Amino acid sequence: MELRNSTSSRNSAIILIHCPDKKGLVAAVTRFLAHNNGNILEIDQHVDKLSQVFFMRVEWDLDGFLIPDDQIESEFSKHIGTPFDMHWQLYFSREKPKMAVFVSGYGHCLYDILARYDSGEWYVDIPLIISNHPHMKQVADRYGIDYHQFDVNQENKPEVEAKQKELLHSYEIDVMVLARYMQILSDNFVADYPGRIINIHHSFLPAFPGARPYHSAFQRGVKVIGATSHYVTADLDEGPIIEQDVIHVNHRHSVEDLARKGRDLEKIVLARAIWLHLERRTMVFENRTIVFQ
Amino acid sequence: MELRNSTSSRNSAIILIHCPDKKGLVAAVTRFLAHNNGNILEIDQHVDKLSQVFFMRVEWDLDGFLIPDDQIESEFSKHIGTPFDMHWQLYFSREKPKMAVFVSGYGHCLYDILARYDSGEWYVDIPLIISNHPHMKQVADRYGIDYHQFDVNQENKPEVEAKQKELLHSYEIDVMVLARYMQILSDNFVADYPGRIINIHHSFLPAFPGARPYHSAFQRGVKVIGATSHYVTADLDEGPIIEQDVIHVNHRHSVEDLARKGRDLEKIVLARAIWLHLERRTMVFENRTIVFQ
Amino acid sequence: MELRNSTSSRNSAIILIHCPDKKGLVAAVTRFLAHNNGNILEIDQHVDKLSQVFFMRVEWDLDGFLIPDDQIESEFSKHIGTPFDMHWQLYFSREKPKMAVFVSGYGHCLYDILARYDSGEWYVDIPLIISNHPHMKQVADRYGIDYHQFDVNQENKPEVEAKQKELLHSYEIDVMVLARYMQILSDNFVADYPGRIINIHHSFLPAFPGARPYHSAFQRGVKVIGATSHYVTADLDEGPIIEQDVIHVNHRHSVEDLARKGRDLEKIVLARAIWLHLERRTMVFENRTIVFQ
Amino acid sequence: MELRNSTSSRNSAIILIHCPDKKGLVAAVTRFLAHNNGNILEIDQHVDKLSQVFFMRVEWDLDGFLIPDDQIESEFSKHIGTPFDMHWQLYFSREKPKMAVFVSGYGHCLYDILARYDSGEWYVDIPLIISNHPHMKQVADRYGIDYHQFDVNQENKPEVEAKQKELLHSYEIDVMVLARYMQILSDNFVADYPGRIINIHHSFLPAFPGARPYHSAFQRGVKVIGATSHYVTADLDEGPIIEQDVIHVNHRHSVEDLARKGRDLEKIVLARAIWLHLERRTMVFENRTIVFQ
Incomplete structure (x- = not known):
């Protein structure tokens, strides 16, 4: 009788990204996660061909992730967000809206x-x-x-x-x-x-x-x-x-x-x-x- | 903000009928109602071609209907139901199930x-x-x-x-x-x-x-x-x-x-x-x- | 491998009717057909409540129908169409558009x-x-x-x-x-x-x-x-x-x-x-x- | 009046992959493509949670891709397919089935x-x-x-x-x-x-x-x-x-x-x-x- 099967039942983080499209974006984000022992739970991306804008949603398991929760934002910003000129937002699935x-x-x-x-x-x-x-x-x-x-x-x-x-x-x-x-x-x-x-x-x-x-x-x-x-x-x-x-x-x-x-x-x-x-x-x-x- | 638009908002009667198909069934039922000043609100019928069985649902306005409510059953039975060998059921829309x-x-x-x-x-x-x-x-x-x-x-x-x-x-x-x-x-x-x-x-x-x-x-x-x-x-x-x-x-x-x-x-x-x-x-x-x- | 299951495979006539709504319309049309030994194959009707206009489509078997094909139009007009002030159109299913x-x-x-x-x-x-x-x-x-x-x-x-x-x-x-x-x-x-x-x-x-x-x-x-x-x-x-x-x-x-x-x-x-x-x-x-x- | 909007209208390659799920798969494939100047046109992946099997479809532009067409198979095999124990299949969109x-x-x-x-x-x-x-x-x-x-x-x-x-x-x-x-x-x-x-x-x-x-x-x-x-x-x-x-x-x-x-x-x-x-x-x-x- 458990009704929820959403992200909320997981100890995970989610990042929503949009930025100008260029080669290597998926590689950069996924490598950042893999490098820090992050297991991807869901990943999806989209490119708006007309505007050449890239969108991504990636959710990964926080269990075993090497970066502490309170440093994910700054680390992602430094290594990925800023270099690739991204608009992005980090969520933790445990946060209840x-x-x-x-x-x-x-x-x-x-x-x-x-x-x-x-x-x-x-x-x-x-x-x-x-x-x-x-x-x-x-x-x-x-x-x-x-x-x-x-x-x-x-x-x-x-x-x-x-x-x-x-x-x-x-x-x-x-x-x-x-x-x-x-x-x-x-x-x-x-x-x-x-x-x-x-x-x-x-x-x-x-x-x-x-x-x-x-x-x-x-x-x-x-x-x-x-x-x-x-x-x-x-x-x-x-x-x-x-x-x-x-x-x-x-x-x-x-x-x-x-x-x-x-x-x-x-x-x-x-x-x-x-x-x-x-x-x-x-x-x-x-x-x-x-x-x- | 009235939500009901069902039969219940009407002062009406409904008859559900099934019987062996034959010529003149629709004519007989509708004539019975017209003869007694019954205004048909909805009528629908179906014939199962394989079994040659006739089905009908007819709903009519009780306002102005010449037969009193408590005699509809016996009158319908005498003039229509029994002669045509029907299985049928009478409902009043005011009856709340x-x-x-x-x-x-x-x-x-x-x-x-x-x-x-x-x-x-x-x-x-x-x-x-x-x-x-x-x-x-x-x-x-x-x-x-x-x-x-x-x-x-x-x-x-x-x-x-x-x-x-x-x-x-x-x-x-x-x-x-x-x-x-x-x-x-x-x-x-x-x-x-x-x-x-x-x-x-x-x-x-x-x-x-x-x-x-x-x-x-x-x-x-x-x-x-x-x-x-x-x-x-x-x-x-x-x-x-x-x-x-x-x-x-x-x-x-x-x-x-x-x-x-x-x-x-x-x-x-x-x-x-x-x-x-x-x-x-x-x-x-x-x-x-x-x-x- | 017969693909057609339409009216065209039948020897039937179809009348489409619309006219001011009043009591007894269904009874009149169905009685006309029953009286002339017409077996109804399909019948459907609708009343536009706002405009009080009645619509009907009825199709009946021409086999055994007592009125010859070339007199249906005039007979229907005389007994039903004109008295009830109908707009109506007769079709024979054998007519290929x-x-x-x-x-x-x-x-x-x-x-x-x-x-x-x-x-x-x-x-x-x-x-x-x-x-x-x-x-x-x-x-x-x-x-x-x-x-x-x-x-x-x-x-x-x-x-x-x-x-x-x-x-x-x-x-x-x-x-x-x-x-x-x-x-x-x-x-x-x-x-x-x-x-x-x-x-x-x-x-x-x-x-x-x-x-x-x-x-x-x-x-x-x-x-x-x-x-x-x-x-x-x-x-x-x-x-x-x-x-x-x-x-x-x-x-x-x-x-x-x-x-x-x-x-x-x-x-x-x-x-x-x-x-x-x-x-x-x-x-x-x-x-x-x-x-x- | 061009009807096709499929992959066939592109000069692209497609790889379909399935293999045991593990960390770093998406990163490895996308990095291989980015490293060889391959622009990803479409990428999608799926993990069967019960069987822990990873699936991917990736399509990339061959224009500007640094590996010649006839060496893609061997290069992919050497760097990605074999190390990750993949079942995979390469297609060129110009090949007409x-x-x-x-x-x-x-x-x-x-x-x-x-x-x-x-x-x-x-x-x-x-x-x-x-x-x-x-x-x-x-x-x-x-x-x-x-x-x-x-x-x-x-x-x-x-x-x-x-x-x-x-x-x-x-x-x-x-x-x-x-x-x-x-x-x-x-x-x-x-x-x-x-x-x-x-x-x-x-x-x-x-x-x-x-x-x-x-x-x-x-x-x-x-x-x-x-x-x-x-x-x-x-x-x-x-x-x-x-x-x-x-x-x-x-x-x-x-x-x-x-x-x-x-x-x-x-x-x-x-x-x-x-x-x-x-x-x-x-x-x-x-x-x-x-x-x-």
């Missing part, structure tokens, strides 16, 4: 997230739920999670967002999930958390952005509907896509049927995106994601 | 069922959860649902099942869901509830029946894994299939990865099957289902 | 159509292929199909389209398929063949209409790509959708990979749409299709 | 293969078609491909297979495709071409092996049907799976409908498997495939 969930009136994504949290499927802490509605407080209470409700409107948004930032700060939140949160975050707010806010939109973007996508899908008479999880940027529904999926529909489905079938899609697509983020398998480049599955 | 959930150590299907129940997505009562483990009691408690735990083994199974039947009877249970319940029900037990026990099996049946299908799938090196929801019969994993779905996998997926990805599939496939059953959209014939979507 | 294929430089859809034609999968005649390129002449020649090439540009389009209409007329063409035909037909041309021109577009519409959808999909970083088959109307890529499907892609796929994977999707989606049209299973209403599968 | 197609009475897979061949989608030669029926000769003739028909039965099978082997030898065939070939090859025949015979089976294996899978699928009342492409081994329908896919079906589908819908699946799944093989993206280990997409 802290996640906040934003929700409004529809609870299906929140229920699903909390079920995974409660059953230990994800390696994450969820200390905070933020909402513009009272509806989901009862759900939060069941799991003993703090629930903060804000009545947001055009006038008080700057003030509310300031308070929300304080909360996020005090709870040391690493990543936010908009679980069908029906408020638009300000550009300022979004800019403070690049690549750290995950949204679920109830259509296969770029089709049907904005409000009421199931109504639009019905009007257009499409034969598939979809859901899209993406990182939030200043451009509404235009951020880099992490995960998408669709299901078939037909002329018999009313708008309500589309919404009903779509809810299942939304929660699964969002959960997959969250899992990929928590496992440090996503990178963003030029408004697209590299997802190392 | 009572469902019991059986669960063992894996909670993902149970969490999903209770989330739908709690949010009002389904028109159903869930007064009873039965388990052979203590693990899910806490989950049941959160929703205030009675949780009965039975330690089952080969010796005490008849005795335990007798007690379970008593419970099912006292709670007036209409339908049972085996939400990853890892005990095999006896033939006697199953025989008492034909077409009323819904199981989820974690493979695309008939491949990988029985125990540990994800291990078998891994061993065989399949490129898709699946989940199957079916009515339980005396033949293990051989009952009529209500719903199936699959996802793609590849050589990188360990058995644990298959199980993790499979859980999402299982809960969605089971939920679809339950919804179809609750909406009275399923019929069973010769170990296959007719599903009027 | 004549189809023209328009193609440009990409041949994958044409190859697929001709393979199905040659193997007898579809009940159709394909006497004519029209192109703005010479490339596919060799393919047409292999199957002995007349190939007419037109060099189209903005100036000569009216003149070319006039000649094409002559050809379509002289070959008695019932339905046209744009099999990746990269020319835009004029509004006048399209208006002459409502619901009789089927296009395939290489995206999941309404996303990525117009030119180079795979380039746009790549730029946007979508995780699924799609294909859409629709009836052509004056609004480019906005006609009623018959069929859509998608496949998953990821960051590794170049534009060329998307195009390669997309081609398989395009030909299958187009073939499904053609089959549905040839079987008279499609109806158009308010820019959406009703597809009686 | 020769493929034979075996076919019986159903032509849909053959049509699809020849369409791709004719349009230049694949980098392959197809000089030979072998059949136990005369039906497809006309199709072969259209493309100018030699067609050899053999009447096979239990008695003459050894003799026929001997003649087929002669043909395969004289045409220098690298890979065989059983495109719905309804004859079982002898164990001896299969043993002579390990990992070089690709079959398409019309079910999602391991469900419904053997004859008439669509009939069995109909009988069992499954809600999805599938197709499986695999390497042929002595155990019928039990060889390592390269590719699988499924589509949804329902109670309305007759056996003929399943076969009709399944044909589209078969040809696409087979084509994907052939493409993966031609691109040298498949490896076989313990009856499973590693597929480097």
